[in-house]
Every structure is written in structure tokens, then in C-alpha cells.
Amino acid sequence: MACEATPQPGLKVWFCCVFLLTCIVSLGESSTWGMSSQTCTDPCSLTLVESIPDNLTYPAGSPVHPSTYDGLLSLINSAKQSIELASYYWTLHGSDISYHDDSDWQGESLFKSLLKAGRDRKIKIKIAQNSPQTSNDTMELAQSAGAEVRSLNFTRLIGSGILHTKMWLIDRQHFYVGSANFDWRSFTQVKELGVVVRNCSCLASDMGKLFDGYWYLGKPNATVPKSWPDTYSTTINFTNPLQVKFNSTPVTSFLSSSPPSFCAMGRTVDIDSIVSIMRGAKEFIYVAVMDYSPTTEFAYPREYWPVIDDELRKAAFRGVQVKLLGSYWPHTHNDMITYMESLSILSTSPRPLMDCHVKLFIVPAYTPSQSKIPYARVNHNKYMVTDRTAYIGTSNWSGDYFISTAGIGFVVNQPESSTAGNSREQLEKIFLRDWYSEYAHTIPQLKKQLSRQ
Numbered sequence: 001m002a003c004e005a006t007p008q009p010g011l012k013v014w015f016c017c018v019f020l021l022t023c024i025v026s027l028g029e030s031s032t033w034g035m036s037s038q039t040c041t042d043p044c045s046l047t048l049v050e051s052i053p054d055n056l057t058y059p060a061g062s063p064v065h066p067s068t069y070d071g072l073l074s075l076i077n078s079a080k081q082s083i084e085l086a087s088y089y090w091t092l093h094g095s096d097i098s099y100h101d102d103s104d105w106q107g108e109s110l111f112k113s114l115l116k117a118g119r120d121r122k123i124k125i126k127i128a129q130n131s132p133q134t135s136n137d138t139m140e141l142a143q144s145a146g147a148e149v150r151s152l153n154f155t156r157l158i159g160s161g162i163l164h165t166k167m168w169l170i171d172r173q174h175f176y177v178g179s180a181n182f183d184w185r186s187f188t189q190v191k192e193l194g195v196v197v198r199n200c201s202c203l204a205s206d207m208g209k210l211f212d213g214y215w216y217l218g219k220p221n222a223t224v225p226k227s228w229p230d231t232y233s234t235t236i237n238f239t240n241p242l243q244v245k246f247n248s249t250p251v252t253s254f255l256s257s258s259p260p261s262f263c264a265m266g267r268t269v270d271i272d273s274i275v276s277i278m279r280g281a282k283e284f285i286y287v288a289v290m291d292y293s294p295t296t297e298f299a300y301p302r303e304y305w306p307v308i309d310d311e312l313r314k315a316a317f318r319g320v321q322v323k324l325l326g327s328y329w330p331h332t333h334n335d336m337i338t339y340m341e342s343l344s345i346l347s348t349s350p351r352p353l354m355d356c357h358v359k360l361f362i363v364p365a366y367t368p369s370q371s372k373i374p375y376a377r378v379n380h381n382k383y384m385v386t387d388r389t390a391y392i393g394t395s396n397w398s399g400d401y402f403i404s405t406a407g408i409g410f411v412v413n414q415p416e417s418s419t420a421g422n423s424r425e426q427l428e429k430i431f432l433r434d435w436y437s438e439y440a441h442t443i444p445q446l447k448k449q450l451s452r453q
């Protein structure tokens with residue numbers, strides 16, 4: 001067992017004090033950092049991976065990370081026993097549109113690699129997918145690669161919502177979690193951000209518990225248990241994160257999950273993890289999400305759901321710098337612009353002047369074929385970075401995603417004082433690259449641009 005409890009929390013506090021140089025500061029800190037009692041000795045590595053849509057470029061010297069495609073391909077190829085996938089919809093094949101587009105090749109290639117892994121290398125493939133599916137991708141994997149497929153009908157399970165998770169779990173050792181769907185567009189046409197964690201059975205086995213939960217709910221006639229059996233429980237959570245080294249740098253980490261009814265004993269509910277991270281921020285909160293709304297969007301009647309919006313306002317009021325980067329594409333609801341605008345207004349009012357700004361990211365189509373692809377050319381990122389924490393999620397930031405939709409948050413606590421070049425800092429640089437890029441527009445700029453069209 002690589003994960004074990006350290007029986008001397010007092011000792012940890014002492015170490016923490018030395019680390020932060022002052023006990024008073026340390027003991028006054030929230031529990032996001034340094035108080036963990038669980039240590040992981042696996043040689044974990046963490047790589048941020050991104051899909052940068054074709055022809056979207058940044059100035060020389062901007063942060064560059066491995067592609068989602070390369071990350072996932074290497075995960076598939078490193079599998080020795082099992083590949084467990086949890087997904088919303090599957091359109092890795094370019095044939096989901098009525099004509100051929102050359103940019104489908106990465107999706108096709110991943111599909112082929114999965115097929116070969118199951119068929120030729122006899123890797124056990126388990127797929128938990130949302131029901132209904134419009135494509136036959138997973139049926140094909142079942143027929144040709146021996147994949148076992150289970151479908152979760154959220155309408156039946158909880159009345160509304162979807163399985164919105166995007167999880168790749170390999171041998172319960174390595175995983176991907178992030179914004180990329182199982183869609184060929186997610187590698188060449190849609191901007192995505194996620195994380196590949198390798199050689200990390202401590203966290204991968206905790207991810208496995210989330211997968212096991214989906215797997216259970218995919219059984220015919222399954223119902224959501226009132227109380228989940230112990231095998232789904234975790235000891236790794238917000239108040240007790242795992243002490244782990246990513247790329248040799250010590251951090252604390254945990255996985256949160258939504259909706260609340262999917263959380264077994266000990267699991268931090270995803271929205272609680274977002275709120276806690278915001279409350280722990282001292283200097284800044286940078287958020288990049290595709291959709292942002294302090295309401296429910298899909299369930300009727302719609303409800304006002306200000307949980308996240310309130311936290312951003314509170315943080316700005318106490319002097320934390322807030323930057324919210326939403327995404328704009330032809331399907332964006334006008335509501336979202338209005339709600340975001342109402343946050344940006346805070347930066348114009350005195351006493352106290354709040355450093356709270358919003359922008360919208362547009363992924364331009366550079367060629368006629370790019371404009372033609374349905375549901376492409378958009379920034380699909382779903383993450384947050386503060387001066388202490390990196391949060392990588394799979395959910396849009398509106399009520400439904402935290403009430404009835406299944407998603408995962410991957411959290412790394414790593415204060416600014418720790419080693420330079422760490423993953424939190426890398427995420428901060430990605431955010432700032434995008435925020436100051438030519439693709440990010442303030443609302444007045446966006447309105448001007450739209451009125452010209």
C-alpha cells in the first residue's frame with residue numbers, strides 16, 4: 001500500500017510551521033494546506049494537457065503544454081490491464097457529420113488505439129456512458145474490442161441531469177480528467193484543458209472509487225443508494241487531502257464529485273470544494289469556464305443559484321483580485337453576458353473599489369471548413385486557479401452541473417511560496433496567456449464586435 005495514514009498529526013503541524021516559518025500563520029490557516037494526515041509515496045507525475053484548436057496561435061514564448069491527444073494516446077498505450085472510461089457522449093468518429101473533415105484524424109486515431117488495446121492487447125475496457133447516446137462508437141468497441149459498456153439514465157436515476165464526467169483511468173495507476181469530451185472536435189477544433197497524472201495509484205485508486213460508483217449506477221434498474229457502501233468511501237477530501245509529490249514537488253491533492261447524491265462517505269462535494277478554494281484565496285481567483293450562470297439552465301422551473309456568484313463577490317469585496325473568463329460562441333445565452341457584466345460593474349464602483357473583471361474568449365474560425373463544423377470553435381475550459389490552489393473540473397458553472405449532473409474536480413494545493421514551475425503556477429500562466437490574448441474580449445469589446453457582424 002502506497003497510501004498510509006500518518007499517526008502523528010502534531011508532527012505534521014510542526015513541519016508545516018517550519019515550512020511557513022511561523023506557527024501563528026500556519027495555525028490560523030484554513031485546512032487546505034499542510035494539515036493532511038495521509039501520505040502517498042508513489043512517484044506521481046502531473047502534466048497539464050491542452051487542446052489548442054487548429055490555427056489558434058499565441059505569441060512566441062507563450063506557455064505550451066503537451067496536447068490532449070498525445071496525453072490520451074500515451075495513456076492508452078501504457079495500459080497493461082484495464083482502461084476505464086466515464087463519458088458523456090461519444091463522437092470520436094468524424095462520421096457524426098454528414099461530410100468528411102480532415103481534422104477528425106486525432107479522434108479517429110484515439111478510437112483505433114482503443115480498439116486495438118481491447119482487441120489485440122486484450123486490455124479490459126469498461127465504459128460508463130450517459131444514456132441516451134446518439135452514436136454507435138461504444139457499441140463498436142463492445143463488439144470488436146470486448147468492451148463492457150454501461151449506460152446511466154439520469155432521468156431515471158435522479159430525475160434530470162447527465163453523466164458529464166470525462167475520465168480516463170488506466171490500470172488504476174494513471175488518469176486523465178478535464179474538459180475534453182470523447183469527441184473528435186475536442187482535439188483539433190475545441191479548446192480544452194485537463195490533467196494527465198501518471199504512476200499515482202494513491203489518487204488513481206480514489207478515482208477508481210468514482211468510476212465504481214458510475215459503474216454501479218449503470219446496472220439495469222440501479223437506483224442511487226441512500227447511503228453508499230463502504231467500498232465507495234474515501235479518506236481523501238478537502239479537510240484531509242492527500243500529501244503527494246507531483247514531479248517531486250510536495251503538494252496536497254484530492255478529488256471532489258457531483259452531484260451530492262453520488263458522494264459516498266468522506267467525499268467532498270464538488271461545489272463545496274469550489275467554494276472552499278475561493279474562500280482560501282488571499283490574492284487572486286482566476287476562473288476559466290465555458291458557461292457561467294447564477295441560475296439553473298436546464299431544469300424547469302429555472303432557479304436562482306448564486307452559490308458561486310456570491311463567493312466571487314465576497315472575495316472581490318475582501319480585496320481578492322477576481323478574473324472570470326467565459327466563452328462566447330453562437331450558442332451562448334444572452335443571460336450569461338448579463339450576469340457576467342453585473343460582476344464587472346463591481347470594478348467601477350467606489351468604497352471599496354473591487355478588482356473584479358470579466359472577459360469572453362472567442363475561438364475564431366480561420367477557414368470556411370472550420371466555420372462549417374457544427375458545435376466547434378469554442379473554449380471549453382473548466383478550471384480555476386488561485387494563489388494557493390489549482391482546480392481542474394469537468395462542469396460548466398451553472399446550478400444544474402452541481403445539483404443533478406455528474407462531474408469531477410481535481411484539486412492541487414500549492415501555495416506560491418513553493419517550488420517555481422509547479423503545476424499551480426503553470427495553470428496561472430495558461431490563464432494569463434488567454435486573458436491577455438487577442439481572443440479575450442471585454443463585454444464592451446464583444447458588443448462592438450457583434451454589432452459589426
Ligand SMILES: *[C@@H]1O[C@H](CO)[C@@H](O)[C@H](O)[C@H]1NC(C)=O
Pocket residue numbers: 054055366
Ligand atoms: C491551419 O492548421 C492546419 C492544421 O494544423 C494546417 O494544415 C493549415 O496549414 C493551417 N492553415 C493556416 C491558414 O494557418
Ligand SMILES: *[C@@H]1O[C@H](CO)[C@@H](O)[C@H](O)[C@H]1NC(C)=O
Pocket residue numbers: 134135136
Ligand atoms: C447505429 O447502428 C444502427 C444499427 O446498426 C444503425 O441503424 C444506425 O444508423 C447507426 N447510427 C449511427 C449514428 O451510426
Ligand SMILES: *[C@@H]1O[C@H](CO)[C@@H](O)[C@H](O)[C@H]1NC(C)=O
Pocket residue numbers: 131132153155156
Ligand atoms: C430513461 O428513463 C426515463 C424515465 O424512466 C425513460 O422515460 C427513458 O425512456 C429512458 N431513456 C433511455 C434512453 O432508456
Ligand SMILES: *[C@@H]1O[C@H](CO)[C@@H](O)[C@H](O)[C@H]1NC(C)=O
Pocket residue numbers: 045198199
Ligand atoms: C512510471 O513508472 C514507470 C516504472 O517505474 C517508469 O518507467 C515511467 O517512466 C514512469 N512514468 C512517468 C511518467 O514518470
Ligand SMILES: *[C@@H]1O[C@H](CO)[C@@H](O)[C@H](O)[C@H]1NC(C)=O
Pocket residue numbers: 220221
Ligand atoms: C428492470 O425492471 C423492469 C420493470 O420493473 C423489469 O421488467 C426488468 O426485468 C428489470 N430488469 C432487471 C435486469 O432486473
Ligand SMILES: *[C@@H]1O[C@H](CO)[C@@H](O)[C@H](O)[C@H]1NC(C)=O
Pocket residue numbers: 234235236237238239240265266267268
Ligand atoms: C474527510 O476525511 C476524513 C478522514 O480522512 C474524515 O474523518 C472526515 O469526516 C472527512 N470529511 C468529510 C467532510 O467528509
Ligand SMILES: *[C@@H]1O[C@H](CO)[C@@H](O)[C@H](O)[C@H]1NC(C)=O
Pocket residue numbers: 181290291331380396
Ligand atoms: C456547457 O454548456 C454549453 C451550453 O449550454 C453546452 O453546449 C456544453 O455542451 C456544456 N459543456 C459540456 C462539456 O457539455
